[in-house]
Amino acid sequence: MKLNPEFITAFVYCEVGDFEAYFPLNSRKDSVLTVVSGVAASGLALSIAIAPAQAANASRSSVAPEARSLVVVPYALGWKDVLMTAFEYVLENVKSLKKYPATFSDNGSRATVTPGSVQFNKGSNGVNMVDKKVYAQKAGHRIEMWANSQQPFYRGSIGVVLRKGSFKPINRTVGHNQYSTYKVGSGRTGNYIASFNSTSKHKWRIRIGYNHCGVKSYRALGDLDAPSVGSFVDVGDEKFLVPSDSFKRPKPALRALGGPEGEYDFSGLYEEFYDSELDSLVDVPKTLPVDSSVVVSNKISRVHSNAEEDATYFHFDNARVAVELPFAGNLTKRFAVGDRVKFKFQMNRVIDGYDFVTFDYTDSTSAEGVFPKIEKFIDG
Incomplete structure (x- = not known):
């Protein structure tokens, strides 16, 4: 049958398992009952849910009871x-x-x-x-x-x-x-x-x-x-x-706390990479130079070891977004809850022409497939 799109106002769509089908509903010739009965006769288990804009005059009571999975959808969804x-x-x-x-x-x-x-x-x-x-x-x-x-x-x-x-x-x-x-x-x-x-x-x-x-x-x-x-x-x-246009407008309250390379807590570091216009972290520093290092100092909220992974997990829950850093080995005798730890992380440019960066901590974890040693990142 050749269809004239000008006259088609809806499709009857049914889906059973992996089977999908669209049946054209011609408002000048067809009725919902005719289409539903035809589909039901094919042996499919169908139900009815008619889009009101396309079938305002259709009555659920007029539909054959064996029709249990049927949807009338607007013509030519895109x-x-x-x-x-x-x-x-x-x-x-x-x-x-x-x-x-x-x-x-x-x-x-x-x-x-x-x-x-x-x-x-x-x-x-x-x-x-x-x-x-x-x-x-x-x-x-x-x-x-x-x-x-x-x-x-x-x-x-x-x-x-x-x-x-x-x-x-x-x-x-x-x-x-x-x-x-x-x-x-x-x-x-x-x-x-x-x-x-x-x-x-x-x-x-x-x-x-x-x-x-x-x-x-x-x-x-x-x-x-x-x-x-x-x-x-x-x-x-x-x-x-890509950061928004307003991202690189440093606010004094978000700048580094001090020191030649800057010193942050984990909340400050979060703000350094947070784009408020996009409401998302981006991989671009707001005030720090690309390819520079950053010092982060924070008190430990929780610390525990995992014997199976041969790793110790450091948790910093008092940051704006909680941070978890695992390092190789059992370090629970060296570090305890309440200790202030100072880390130094190196930022590495991802690609020339853009200011996207990764941290050496995540790079080493990905490359080695194991957690890095903490000595590489402890500052002082």
């Missing part, structure tokens, strides 16, 4: 429509999902959404997982997933999964700034679920990108009154967040 829907937070002890709005921006070729920073596994009803619907409109487009840690020196990871039924083109764990991408294959367009999951008590700023290559969404939503979620620079398999 990537923008779905990308702007809410994020869904899966909580540990709560059956219902919590919805958080998506902050959307588009640079003309890639659209990006984020719910902001997510604190995973905090409290009895902490967030275990965050889901987001993404619509792959055309083969060759790309879906991207990544997360930025909101804790300095964090070396942990977060799980990222992109799924369409049993098909999972992305299914891995990633660290700070690492991104995963899927190029939509032929015959693989349609709805996907992008999921972020973590078993650690950690705060991540999660992001999803849709590289639409300049192709417009099927439906135009008009002008968007939404703040930018920032732009990024790709370096290898990592995405580095």
Whole structure:
């Protein structure tokens, strides 16, 4: 049957397991009952949830009782429509999902959404997982997933999964700034679920990108009154967040406490890398020169050893965001709660032409695969 898009006001969409189908609903010829009965007759178990704008005159009572999984959706949903829907937070002890709005921006070729920073596994009803619907409109487009840690020196990871039924083109764990991408294959367009999951008590700023290559969404939503979620620079398999224009305007209260190279506590160091306009940490120092070192002095809140890892964990909970630093060996006889420890960290430029930096502490941990010795970082 040849369809005339001018007359189609909705599609009837059904999904059972890995099966997806759209049935055109022609407002001049078809009725919801006709379509529902036809779908039900195919042997699928269906339910009804009719979009009011497209089927205002349809009556649930007129639908065949055997039709149990049916959705009437607006005609020609596009990537923008779905990308702007809410994020869904899966909580540990709560059956219902919590919805958080998506902050959307588009640079003309890639659209990006984020719910902001997510604190995973905090409290009895902490967030275990965050889901987001993404619509792959055309083969060759790309879906991207990544997360930025909101804790300095964090070396942990977060799980990222992109799924369409049993098909999972992305299914891995990633660290700070690492991104995963899927190029939509032929015959693989349609709805996907992008999921972020973590078993650690950690705060991540999660992001999803849709590289639409300049192709417009099927439906135009008009002008968007939404703040930018920032732009990024790709370096290898990592995405580095570019600071806002207002970031490098040093405020006296955030400057170093003293000394030729500056001395901070962990709260001060957090502020050095915090972009208030983007509400996120960035990998660019606000006042310190790139390739310089920074001295951080802080009292230990908790300290404990892990025999299996042959490591000692130092916790600094009184910082703006709690910091955890593990070092090699059992150091519990040398350090105790309340001791003030002074560290010296070296900042290393990531790539020429930009002020992105990493710390030698995290670099050595990643390169060696084991925790570094504390002697390398103790100052004095």
